[in-house]
Amino acid sequence: MRKIQHITMFTLVFLFFALHGKAQTDTVYITTSSLCSTCKKAIEHNLSFEKGVKSATVDIDTKILTVVYDQKKTNSEKIRIAVTKTGYDADSLKADPKAFNKLPECCKDPDAHH
Amino acid sequence: MFITFSVMIPKRVIILLSLLLLHFFSYAQSILKGKVFELDENKKSENTLPGANVYWLESNVAVTTNDLGEFSIASPVVLPAKLIVSFVGFQSDTITINKIKNVTVRLKSSLELKSIDVTAKKEAVGISTIQTINVEKITEKELLKAACCNLSEAFETSPTVNVAYKDAVTGAKEIQMLGLAGIYSQLLTENISSLRGISGIYGLAFIPGPWMESIQVTKGSGSVINGYESTTGQINIEFLKPQSTETPRFYLNLFRELNGNSEINTHYRKVLNDKWSSILMLHGNYMGREMDHNNDHFKDVPTGNQLNLYNRWQYHSGEKLESQIGLKLLTDSREGGQIKNSLGTGPSGEIYSTDVENRRAEAFVKVGIVYPEKPFKSIGNIVDVAVHELNSNFGLKSFDANQKSFFAQSIYQNTFSATNHQYKIGVTYRYEITEQKYNLESSSLIENVPGIFAEYTYNHHDKLTTIAGVREDYHNEYGWIFTPRFHAKYNFTDNLLIRISAGRSFRVPSIYADNISIMASSKKLSILEDIQPERAWNYGFNLTYKFILAQREASISADFYRTDFIDQLIVDPYSDSSSILFYNLNGTSFSNSMQFTFNYELMPRLDVRLAYKLDDVKATYQGVLQSKPFVSRNKALVNIAYATSNEHWKFDYTVIWDGQKKLPVTTGHADHGAAQDYSDDFIIMHAQVTKVFRKVELYAGVENLLDFTQHQPVINAGNPFSNEFDASRIWGPIDGRRIFAGLRYKIR
Numbered sequence: 001m002r003k004i005q006h007i008t009m010f011t012l013v014f015l016f017f018a019l020h021g022k023a024q025t026d027t028v029y030i031t032t033s034s035l036c037s038t039c040k041k042a043i044e045h046n047l048s049f050e051k052g053v054k055s056a057t058v059d060i061d062t063k064i065l066t067v068v069y070d071q072k073k074t075n076s077e078k079i080r081i082a083v084t085k086t087g088y089d090a091d092s093l094k095a096d097p098k099a100f101n102k103l104p105e106c107c108k109d110p111d112a113h114h
Numbered sequence: 115m116f117i118t119f120s121v122m123i124p125k126r127v128i129i130l131l132s133l134l135l136l137h138f139f140s141y142a143q144s145i146l147k148g149k150v151f152e153l154d155e156n157k158k159s160e161n162t163l164p165g166a167n168v169y170w171l172e173s174n175v176a177v178t179t180n181d182l183g184e185f186s187i188a189s190p191v192v193l194p195a196k197l198i199v200s201f202v203g204f205q206s207d208t209i210t211i212n213k214i215k216n217v218t219v220r221l222k223s224s225l226e227l228k229s230i231d232v233t234a235k236k237e238a239v240g241i242s243t244i245q246t247i248n249v250e251k252i253t254e255k256e257l258l259k260a261a262c263c264n265l266s267e268a269f270e271t272s273p274t275v276n277v278a279y280k281d282a283v284t285g286a287k288e289i290q291m292l293g294l295a296g297i298y299s300q301l302l303t304e305n306i307s308s309l310r311g312i313s314g315i316y317g318l319a320f321i322p323g324p325w326m327e328s329i330q331v332t333k334g335s336g337s338v339i340n341g342y343e344s345t346t347g348q349i350n351i352e353f354l355k356p357q358s359t360e361t362p363r364f365y366l367n368l369f370r371e372l373n374g375n376s377e378i379n380t381h382y383r384k385v386l387n388d389k390w391s392s393i394l395m396l397h398g399n400y401m402g403r404e405m406d407h408n409n410d411h412f413k414d415v416p417t418g419n420q421l422n423l424y425n426r427w428q429y430h431s432g433e434k435l436e437s438q439i440g441l442k443l444l445t446d447s448r449e450g451g452q453i454k455n456s457l458g459t460g461p462s463g464e465i466y467s468t469d470v471e472n473r474r475a476e477a478f479v480k481v482g483i484v485y486p487e488k489p490f491k492s493i494g495n496i497v498d499v500a501v502h503e504l505n506s507n508f509g510l511k512s513f514d515a516n517q518k519s520f521f522a523q524s525i526y527q528n529t530f531s532a533t534n535h536q537y538k539i540g541v542t543y544r545y546e547i548t549e550q551k552y553n554l555e556s557s558s559l560i561e562n563v564p565g566i567f568a569e570y571t572y573n574h575h576d577k578l579t580t581i582a583g584v585r586e587d588y589h590n591e592y593g594w595i596f597t598p599r600f601h602a603k604y605n606f607t608d609n610l611l612i613r614i615s616a617g618r619s620f621r622v623p624s625i626y627a628d629n630i631s632i633m634a635s636s637k638k639l640s641i642l643e644d645i646q647p648e649r650a651w652n653y654g655f656n657l658t659y660k661f662i663l664a665q666r667e668a669s670i671s672a673d674f675y676r677t678d679f680i681d682q683l684i685v686d687p688y689s690d691s692s693s694i695l696f697y698n699l700n701g702t703s704f705s706n707s708m709q710f711t712f713n714y715e716l717m718p719r720l721d722v723r724l725a726y727k728l729d730d731v732k733a734t735y736q737g738v739l740q741s742k743p744f745v746s747r748n749k750a751l752v753n754i755a756y757a758t759s760n761e762h763w764k765f766d767y768t769v770i771w772d773g774q775k776k777l778p779v780t781t782g783h784a785d786h787g788a789a790q791d792y793s794d795d796f797i798i799m800h801a802q803v804t805k806v807f808r809k810v811e812l813y814a815g816v817e818n819l820l821d822f823t824q825h826q827p828v829i830n831a832g833n834p835f836s837n838e839f840d841a842s843r844i845w846g847p848i849d850g851r852r853i854f855a856g857l858r859y860k861i862r
Contacts, residue, residue: 035125048760049808072605105385106359
């Protein structure tokens with residue numbers, strides 16, 4: 001019986017996390033200088049740690065980053081700056097040179113990526 | 115990878131989305147068009163790729179590109195969907211299609227000398243509907259669920275491969291596939307069968323978890339390309355690649371268990387120039403504390419340490435030539451048996467101890483040639499050299515061995531007139547010297563085996579795919595070995611398919627190396643006759659059905675495999691209580707294995723896996739057909755994985771139920787743990803939490819949460835030099851609950 005109790009308890013913990021509530025959100029689309037799947041991962045990973053960001057997805061095809069964010073906690077300009085600090089252009093804003101230099105080779109050169 | 119687009123058709127997408135709820139199983143006739151090119155580093159020209167395969171990951175709609183490299187493929191109703199573009203001699207590319215628009219795909223030439231690969235990335239354990247052979251791919255995502263330590267833990271969440279302790283002293287684990295011991299499945303490292311024989315005994319512990327990129331588990335007969343040995347399946351490990359930008363440039367992993375076991379893993383990757391890249395991987399572990407939870411004066415976990423190094427280089431000429439060079443070095447030492455302050459009962463008043471030392475060096479070179487004008491054509495060559503030394507003693511028994519192996523292989527692949535008729539032909543050569551000494555008795559074996567093979571793949575309108583392979587080897591001791599293998603896949607619909615396989619296998623058994631755990635007992639080894647090589651047939655089928663249940667992906671897989679031994683080395687633990695008898699099979703020996711697996715995304719990012727397995731494994735022991743020892747007839751597994759939407763938190767939980775197992779007879783007294791003929795059934799639970807930060811990941815977890823242990827694992831532990839001692843009658847966990855924590859630091 002103890003075993004069954006354990007199973008039930010863990011299932012409930014999982015359900016709790018799965019049923020998290022949702023906040024008041026807005027969406028912004030940003031054209032980035034992302035080039036490959038490594039860039040995509042880097043942008044998505046870093047943006048997910050920005051305050052108020054609910055989700056961040058890069059489409060490698062179009063280089064468009066879609067960010068869903070909490071209006072109360074951040075705005076589209078802050079999000080663009082966060083992208084440049086990761087080393088990528090965000091619309092008209094240029095990438096932070098220091099961060100750009102640290103990028104893997106394939107994310108730097110638009111002519112030599114694969 | 116680089117993808118561009120030119121035309122957008124957004125309205126169609128809206129219509130498609132509105133149809134989504136109505137058509138879970140059907141496909142609308144919306145057409146996705148595109149063109150496939152060869153990725154040219156210099157951008158001088160754009161070569162199109164005719165004959166490339168284009169298919170959807172989640173369905174079996176597949177097309178090939180025309181003479182101009184163009185394709186048009188019916189799009190699935192549910193978007194986004196993953197489109198895979200693959201071509202022999204090129205790295206496959208997976209593209210997420212969000213909208214129906216023209217796509218351009220550039221494939222990068224590849225000379226990875228692998229013949230089996232699945233591109234599925236989404237699921238942690240991908241049950242493919244694309245491949246003809248029943249291959250389960252364990253990706254990095256799944257590997258992280260078992261935070262510790264090496265290959266033997268990587269199968270914790272997989273129902274296909276079971277892992278069990280070999281004995282109560284060495285800490286060694288053994289895998290079982292289809293209810294049969296690990297020796298009947300083939301362990302490959304990037305398609306090289308290097309951990310076999312002497313090096314295979316503790317082989318699972320020599321592959322650190324963080325080194326692995328993925329594992330492919332083939333159930334049933336494998337491809338003839340990898341040799342005549344695999345009876346029940348193949349396990350192929352892919353290591354991290356120096357050229358891949360997915361591999362971190364720097365990686366550090368620190369791991370610590372509450373019981374004192376510590377590990378460190380680190381790798382450093384460098385792209386030297388546009389041709390050369392390299393990675394250096396290091397693993398070290400140390401266990402210094404003597405743990406004895408059950409107070410039997412035997413260590414629950416052996417003390418010891420391991421140092422493991424792997425340096426590999428990749429060369430890419432940008433034209434025809436690609437190459438890989440690798441060097442591996444290993445030293446491992448394990449001390450088990452009685453704890454230091456035990457009462458010495460040996461002949462000279464010593465305590466019972468076991469000492470196992472492994473030292474190994476391996477080097478390989480792979481050279482591949484591709485033909486840019488004929489991308490389906492390629493030549494692959496492998497040369498692998500390994501030296502392995504094992505020194506061990508178990509109380510008063512000792513076993514020393516060393517193995518020197520040389521292996522070479524050449525594969526040529528091409529197509530007949532059209533790309534749906536592919537073939538591979540090749541030659542292999544293996545030369546291996548094994549010297550062993552059990553107590554005072556020395557023996558040596560030289561295996562000198564040249565072989566040829568051919569494999570033909572026919573694809574009929576992507577409905578039916580068949581692979582027929584044969585190989586013929588000449589063994590210096592046992593003569594000609596003929597190995598036929600056959601695989602077929604038939605798609606009833608896009609999401610319902612059947613796979614069948616049949617094949618023969620051959621294996622030269624090694625009495626000591628295959629059964630080293632028996633040395634951890636007072637039983638004598640009695641070899642009754644001249645031992646002959648083992649031959650077996652394996653056949654089976656797999657049914658896979660993928661569907662959408664309440665808008666989420668689900669899959670059901672059912673399979674049945676049978677293994678029939680024609681010749682087998684019978685290890686008889688039943689007929690004589692004071693010795694293990696070795697003799698050739700006289701009668702039948704078989705394994706029937708049935709498995710059902712259900713995978714479902716119950717809620718967003720909450721994946722559930724349920725599996726049940728039945729293994730009926732019997733052999734003829736002195737004229738009586740009996741179940742094999744240590745095989746549970748019934749097993750079940752539940753795995754639940756959850757990640758938050760930002761992937762900052764990950765949770766994983768596994769429950770395994772292991773049924774009763776038949777146990778060997780023993781001279782041990784009932785009071786000392788020898789009362790049972792069958793083991794108890796038991797439940798094991800594992801749970802783990804990972805927290806992802808910007809640069810660092812922290813994880814903590816617990817294995818064997820319920821703290822279940824086998825009662826009295828060591829029979830007559832108080833008198834290990836007596837005739838009643840037995841530490842090899844192990845059917846369950848010995849070391850109880852294990853709590854661990856660790857961190858991973860990555861620079862990409």
